[in-house]
Amino acid sequence: MATEKNTEAxxxxxxxxxxxxxxxxxARMQDIADEAGINKAMLHYYYRSKDKLFEIIFEEAANSIFKVLSQILKSDLSFRExxxxxxxxYLSHLTQNPFLPMFVLNEIHQNPERIMNRFRKTGHPPDVKAFVAKVMLAQEKGEIKPTDPLQLLLxxxxxxxxxxxxxxxxxxxxGISEQQYNRIMEDRKKFLVDxxxxALQP
Structure with missing residues (x-):
C-alpha cells in the first residue's frame, strides 16, 4: 500500500x-511518465487519461484556494485584514499552481457549467454573497467609500x-528571470493591498 501511495504521489x-x-x-501522458520515471503502462494503470489526472490536481488546488477563502470570509478580520x-x-496558491488561471479561463469559454461543477465538487465554492456583505458592512461603518462590491471583487x-x-x-x-518574477509576485501582496x-478611501 505504501508503495502504491508513493507511486501516486x-x-x-x-x-x-x-x-x-x-x-x-x-501535455502528453508520455511526458508525465518520463518525468515520474515510470513506463506509460504503469501511468495508465493508476490514471486512465491526462484529463482525469488533471481533474484530480485541479480539484486539489481549487479546494485549497477556496477552503482558505471561505475561512477568511467567515472570520472577524477587519476590512483591510x-x-x-x-x-x-490567491497569490500564494497561484504561485504554487501557475497552470490554474489559463485552465480556468479556457474552461470558462468552452464550458462554464463544467467549471462551476468542478468548483462545487471542491466543497468550497466561491461565496460571493459573503464578500458582498463584508463590503456593504464596511461602507455602513464609513471605513470605505461607496463602491460596487462586484466591481471590487472583479x-x-x-x-x-x-x-x-x-x-x-x-x-x-x-526580460526578468523566474527568480525575479517570483520576487515581484511576493512584493505584489503588499502593493495590491495598499x-x-x-482607491477605497472615504
Missing part, C-alpha cells in the same frame, strides 16, 4: 510539473490572476 508531482510547463492541451488575506491566499481577482495568465509575455517583454485600500 510521484505521478501527481510529475503531472503538476508537466502541466505547468505545457498546459493541459500540450480581509483584503490582505484574500490577496495573500478588480481584486483580476489583479491577482492576470500576472500569472500573462507570465510568459511579461517575462519576455521585461493600492486597493487607497
Amino acid at each position: 510521484l505521478i501527481i508531482a510529475a503531472a503538476k510539473k508537466i502541466f505547468m510547463q505545457k498546459g493541459l492541451a500540450g 480581509m483584503i490582505a488575506a484574500i490577496v495573500e491566499n 478588480n481584486i481577482v483580476s489583479m491577482c490572476i492576470f500576472p500569472f495568465a500573462a507570465k510568459p509575455l511579461l517575462k519576455v517583454v521585461s 493600492f486597493i485600500m487607497a
Whole structure:
C-alpha cells in the first residue's frame, strides 16, 4: 500500500510539473511518465487519461484556494485584514499552481457549467454573497467609500490572476528571470493591498 501511495504521489508531482510547463492541451501522458520515471503502462494503470489526472490536481488546488477563502470570509478580520488575506491566499496558491488561471479561463469559454461543477465538487465554492456583505458592512461603518462590491471583487481577482495568465509575455517583454518574477509576485501582496485600500478611501 505504501508503495502504491508513493507511486501516486510521484505521478501527481510529475503531472503538476508537466502541466505547468505545457498546459493541459500540450501535455502528453508520455511526458508525465518520463518525468515520474515510470513506463506509460504503469501511468495508465493508476490514471486512465491526462484529463482525469488533471481533474484530480485541479480539484486539489481549487479546494485549497477556496477552503482558505471561505475561512477568511467567515472570520472577524477587519476590512483591510480581509483584503490582505484574500490577496495573500490567491497569490500564494497561484504561485504554487501557475497552470490554474489559463485552465480556468479556457474552461470558462468552452464550458462554464463544467467549471462551476468542478468548483462545487471542491466543497468550497466561491461565496460571493459573503464578500458582498463584508463590503456593504464596511461602507455602513464609513471605513470605505461607496463602491460596487462586484466591481471590487472583479478588480481584486483580476489583479491577482492576470500576472500569472500573462507570465510568459511579461517575462519576455521585461526580460526578468523566474527568480525575479517570483520576487515581484511576493512584493505584489503588499502593493495590491495598499493600492486597493487607497482607491477605497472615504
